[in-house]
Amino acid sequence: MHSTASADAALAASVARSAARILLDIRAAHDPQDQRGLKDAGDAGAQAHIAERLTQSRPGDAVLSEEAKDSPARLSAERVWIVDPLDGTREFSEGRHDWAVHVALWESGRLTDGAVALGGPDVVLDSASVPSPPPRDASAPLRMAVSRSRPPAVAATAAAELGAVLVPMGSAGAKICAVVTGEVDAYVHGGGQFEWDSAAPVAVARAAGLHTSRLDGTPLIYNRADPYLPDLVVCRPELAGELLAVIGRALAGAEEERAS
Ligand SMILES: Nc1ncnc2c1ncn2[C@@H]1O[C@H](COP(=O)(O)O)[C@@H](OP(=O)(O)O)[C@H]1O
Numbered sequence: 001m002h003s004t005a006s007a008d009a010a011l012a013a014s015v016a017r018s019a020a021r022i023l024l025d026i027r028a029a030h031d032p033q034d035q036r037g038l039k040d041a042g043d044a045g046a047q048a049h050i051a052e053r054l055t056q057s058r059p060g061d062a063v064l065s066e067e068a069k070d071s072p073a074r075l076s077a078e079r080v081w082i083v084d085p086l087d088g089t090r091e092f093s094e095g096r097h098d099w100a101v102h103v104a105l106w107e108s109g110r111l112t113d114g115a116v117a118l119g120g121p122d123v124v125l126d127s128a129s130v131p132s133p134p135p136r137d138a139s140a141p142l143r144m145a146v147s148r149s150r151p152p153a154v155a156a157t158a159a160a161e162l163g164a165v166l167v168p169m170g171s172a173g174a175k176i177c178a179v180v181t182g183e184v185d186a187y188v189h190g191g192g193q194f195e196w197d198s199a200a201p202v203a204v205a206r207a208a209g210l211h212t213s214r215l216d217g218t219p220l221i222y223n224r225a226d227p228y229l230p231d232l233v234v235c236r237p238e239l240a241g242e243l244l245a246v247i248g249r250a251l252a253g254a255e256e257e258r259a260s
């Protein structure tokens with residue numbers, strides 16, 4: 001029998017790691033010029049592996065995955081795995097390292113566990129064992145991760161006000177985990193995303209003691225009927241007050257401009 005939180009975190013880590021290994025094998029065997037085909041093969045291969053392992057190990061649980069048909073059964077389920085088999089699909093197909101496998105567990109109204117494999121099987125962060133980020137060098141400028149392909153205007157405005165450096169990266173999981181490891185101090189995203197893009201890395205970030213919320217400071221809520229979860233901020237906890245205030249002003253300024 002399972003049912004201890006750490007057993008679920010260990011399973012999430014094991015599944016994320018083996019899926020990431022399969023993804024590297026798929027990429028090694030694929031024509032690197034065929035990026036469309038590689039994206040599809042990666043998504044499908046990781047999805048099939050994760051679905052099989054979760055069915056084997058937790059047959060009674062529901063699953064919400066970017067790559068599987070959604071079912072309303074998850075809305076009345078007690079336990080729901082929220083999975084992104086390949087986050088940063090674009091970067092994966094370009095031969096880059098900033099992609100991730102996300103495996104999270106939502107139970108009775110909240111995220112309880114999560115694991116993220118980063119760019120392959122060798123680096124896997126999970127909510128049961130992740131340490132807090134190291135202290136930051138207060139003399140260095142703040143570093144803010146943003147999407148490399150769709151950086152939101154709100155992040156640029158907020159970074160300018162804070163004197164922060166923007167650090168473009170692919171994959172929501174890679175960016176959230178970069179806050180966890182202390183490589184950057186914050187990740188600011190707006191304009192669109194889904195629950196699977198953030199559930200697992202947010203579970204890891206929360207376990208590491210980081211701030212996680214919507215851009216307006218309200219909580220990130222998972223396993224909703226509509227999995228669209230378009231914006232978020234993840235940052236070191238001591239930055240949250242100032243960063244949310246700056247983001248609030250940036251959003252209000254953008255709104256005023258639209259209205260005028
Ligand atoms: N405006 C938007 N609408 C929908 N999804 C978005 C989005 N911006 C980013 N995402 C999703 O968030 C993940 C990270 O994106 P980015 O690297 O640009 O930060 C990607 O997931 P997938 O790679 O799983 O599709 C991407 O599709």
Ligand SMILES: [Mg+2]
Pocket residue numbers: 066084086087088172196197
């Ligand atoms: Mg994704």
